[in-house]
Amino acid sequence: MPALLVVAVSSEGRAPAVVGVDEPVVAADDLGLTRGDGCFEGLRLVRDADGGVVVPHLEAHLARMQRSARSLDLPDDPAPWARLLDLAAQEWAASAPRAGEAAVKLSMTRGRPVSAGDEPQPTVLVTVSAMDAASLRARSAGISVASMTRGYAADAFAGAPWLLGGVKTLSYAIHTAAQREAARRGADDALFTAADGSLLEAPTASVLWVPEPGVLRTVAQGDNGILSSTTQHLLFDRARSAGWRAEETTGTLADLRVARVVLLTSAVRGPVRVVRLDGEAVSQHDDAAALTAELQELAGF
């Protein structure tokens, strides 16, 4: 698993500070711990050959964090993140002098319980971790995926904002259980389908496929509860500029089985090729490797 490298934290009015990676930072009654009550974003720190540190697509991630916070009735001011991220990035750059990249997570919990009517005092955390070796390997070797139901109808989230569709919450127990189920089936990751078999998303990635040369598809949001993927939106914009027809639509496992290439895409791992789906080879057309490389480059990986 990725080693934790840097933690920057602020809670209950405490000034932003870098703390030791083994130092406990959250109290026993913090609602992020007791209820998974909070939200997060995953992104990258990238250090170029000149030593400059950048956070690709930070604005898009902060905008999604703001939407998640609003959906949870949490403070949605993006300002505190800048200082914490800056602290964390400086610390990482000082300890990792070579060009490279690291995984960053921004997390906000509802903090400790307050009396009714009082404003929550969120706990705010930025962590920097070493890139997971499996993620790096996946970019070149691809991954195997096991499909499984998410249990919901494809329109289950219509008119029910308390179900938190599209909100990147800290309550990911089902997401991690699905990944353990995938491992039991010999696969590297899971892919969720709705009760009617329509495609949704992976636990921490969105699914893309190329049904024919020059056409890129993903699952449209709507009432299906899936997340808006920052990496997918960015890739679709760039792919359109590069002449692709990029469509947000619906799909099934059958569409993936015959696609020229199938990808899972997320902010840290980037687009990775799905080479096996439920034990059967996929993305094995002659141009699958070239298409993967092209789409990875368009996405900035």
Added chain:
Amino acid sequence: MPALLVVAVSSEGRAPAVVGVDEPVVAADDLGLTRGDGCFEGLRLVRDADGGVVVPHLEAHLARMQRSARSLDLPDDPAPWARLLDLAAQEWAASAPRAGEAAVKLSMTRGRPVSAGDEPQPTVLVTVSAMDAASLRARSAGISVASMTRGYAADAFAGAPWLLGGVKTLSYAIHTAAQREAARRGADDALFTAADGSLLEAPTASVLWVPEPGVLRTVAQGDNGILSSTTQHLLFDRARSAGWRAEETTGTLADLRVARVVLLTSAVRGPVRVVRLDGEAVSQHDDAAALTAELQELAGF
């Protein structure tokens, strides 16, 4: 909100210890915090007039914790709880010399990330909190409840153990969002229904109703994903001994509207009468208060 009184904690081989209630106990990458990946139990410490401290129905709660842990592929040995609970109970008894009760929570997270193949090193916590004033008030005054969909079909959990039906996980963001939605509608708590309108459970309680004198009903588990309620099982056993017909079955909101009394029941708050459902008065028969008192006493409240 209930004030935190005592924290006893053990993690990564650290010996069980009581720590300060404001002391951070969980690292930034603990999977309980980052993924809501873990499980918990809520129960009571009760101090009688002689100063003895008891934990009602501890065995039933430890058995459910064991089932939750197994479902999450976490260590399921109940032994560590005894020492932690003992530490916490002693500390509470020393600081709260009068007869009374307190809310206890046992929590286990997957701990910090480990390398693939390594055993997780769970973080194990016991907290003791002051009884919530609203919970105490609810026992005598009853509560108002707002119904809302849980989004799942009534059989959504069949053959899909990764959906964690019946597992008391730390991923309760939807549960707390439902309670905020209930508050927005002017109610004290939420009541979940399945997509077909059948009754499920409240976010942290099960629903019981008395359709006619001498008959007690609740929602049967099965493929609907609801928790097995320790307090409901205990109450049903005792009610049967007292001559009630107690049935685990299915029901709808219409059944609740015409019931002689409707109760939500949980381990800390005990059975409390639902006096309004979606803005309409319920449990208003002449014998509703007497039935509530009888069932509260049977349940040990």
